[in-house]
Amino acid sequence: xxxxIIGGTGLIGSKTAERLRxxxxxxxxxxxxxxxxxxxxxxLAAVLTGAEVVVDLANSPSFEHKAVLEFFQTSERNLIxxxxxxxxxxxxxxxxIGTDRLPDSGYLRAKVGQEKIIREGGIPYxxxxxxxxxxxLGGIAKEGTIGDTTRLSTxxxxxxxxxxxxxxxxxxxxxxxxxxxxxxxxxxxLRLCDFVARYLKAIGDTRTVIADPEARYFGTxxxxxxxxxxxxxxxxxxxxxxxxxxQPKK
Numbered sequence: 001x002x003x004x005i006i007g008g009t010g011l012i013g014s015k016t017a018e019r020l021r022x023x024x025x026x027x028x029x030x031x032x033x034x035x036x037x038x039x040x041x042x043x044l045a046a047v048l049t050g051a052e053v054v055v056d057l058a059n060s061p062s063f064e065h066k067a068v069l070e071f072f073q074t075s076e077r078n079l080i081x082x083x084x085x086x087x088x089x090x091x092x093x094x095x096x097i098g099t100d101r102l103p104d105s106g107y108l109r110a111k112v113g114q115e116k117i118i119r120e121g122g123i124p125y126x127x128x129x130x131x132x133x134x135x136x137l138g139g140i141a142k143e144g145t146i147g148d149t150t151r152l153s154t155x156x157x158x159x160x161x162x163x164x165x166x167x168x169x170x171x172x173x174x175x176x177x178x179x180x181x182x183x184x185x186x187x188x189x190l191r192l193c194d195f196v197a198r199y200l201k202a203i204g205d206t207r208t209v210i211a212d213p214e215a216r217y218f219g220t221x222x223x224x225x226x227x228x229x230x231x232x233x234x235x236x237x238x239x240x241x242x243x244x245x246x247q248p249k250k
Contacts (some may be wrong), residue, residue, distance in 0.1 A: 001025050002027075003027050003028070003051065003054075004027075004051045004053070005020075005027060005029050005030060006054065006057060007030075007031060007057035007058040008028050008029025009032075009034070010057060011133075011135065012094065012166055012169065013029060013031075014172050015028070015163060015166035016166045018166075019167065020173065022105075023170075027191045028051070030047050038078050041078050041082070042128070043148055044079065045244045048082050048150075050088035051086060053090045053091075053173050053174075054079065054090070054091050055094075056091065056092065056093040056094070057093075057169075058077060060072060063106070064106070065107075066106075066124065068106055068110040069109065069113060072093070072111065073110075073112070073114070074123075076106050076117040076192060077190060079095060080118070082146045084121075084122065089123075090124050090125070090173070090177045091118060091121070091123045091124070091126075092126045092127075092173050093118055093127050093128070094199075095114070095181075096111055096131075097130060097183055097233075098227045100112055101223070103220075104158070104220060105219055106219070107218065108179045109242075113202070120217055124176075124179060125179060126172045126177050126179075126180070127182070128169055128182050128184060128186070129181055130160060130168075130173050130183075130184070131158045131159055131160050131228060133160060133161070134159045134160070134186070135162055135221030135244045137159065137196055138199070140152070140196055141196045141205075141207070143217075145214060146193075146194075148206070149209075149210060150185050150200070151209075152210070152212065152217075153193065153212065153215045153216070153221070154191045154193055154194045155191065155192050155217070155222030155223060155224055155225075155226050156192065156227065156228045157192040157195045158189040159186045159188075160186035161238035164184070164236030164237060167183065167236075169234075180241065183233035184236065185234070185235055186236050186238070187235050187237070188240060189238050191211065192222070193210070193211040193212075194211075195240075198240065199240075221233065224246050
């Protein structure tokens with residue numbers, strides 16, 4: 001089966017492509033670097049010829065509210081139109097748990113818009129909503145840092161390893177469309193401030209973490225359950241300690 005991965009050269013895309021190829025499928029890792037651009041439409045018709053499944057892992061280069069909204073809307077509309085023309089049978093997209101709970105986040109509003117286009121696009125689909133990746137913990141710490149202090153929300157976090165995300169996305173691509181949402185999550189749940197403190201301690205970072213219920217998470221205030229799922233998510237195998245032990249040491 002021919003499977004096209006949009007954003008196939010990124011973190012999740014490259015891991016997913018490897019897994020699908022090992023299962024014997026023809027996989028095309030598409031990105032602007034390979035001549036496929038979902039914003040301009042360049043290369044879409046050619047790369048989708050003969051494809052049965054498209055996995056959409058494209059991400060906006062900008063988090064600015066207007067730019068990220070325009071990216072996801074334009075990208076998704078162009079992609080769905082090209083898929084219809086090519087006769088694609090299954091559209092799989094990676095999204096984020098909490099997209100519909102945090103309207104103050106421009107990025108998550110854009111993901112809500114992307115999901116709406118997929119639902120209304122007329123192609124059988126599966127949306128995989130994931131919790132944050134372990135690889136994102138450093139970015140969360142940076143966002144809350146001023147000087148030697150990192151002020152972070154007390155909302156809960158249940159991060160997942162990118163290897164587990166790739167496993168779940170692979171499974172979704174090879175399964176029948178659910179025409180709905182599948183949620184995936186890591187195995188351990190802690191408050192965001194505590195998870196980041198654990199990460200900083202593991203890397204030997206001496207920043208002081210302050211737990212603050214009012215601290216903003218990329219511009220939005222979190223409730224306890226904003227970024228986690230209690231809707232029977234599929235749980236990854238890799239916990240923090242196992243993930244961290246496998247990271248390249250600097």
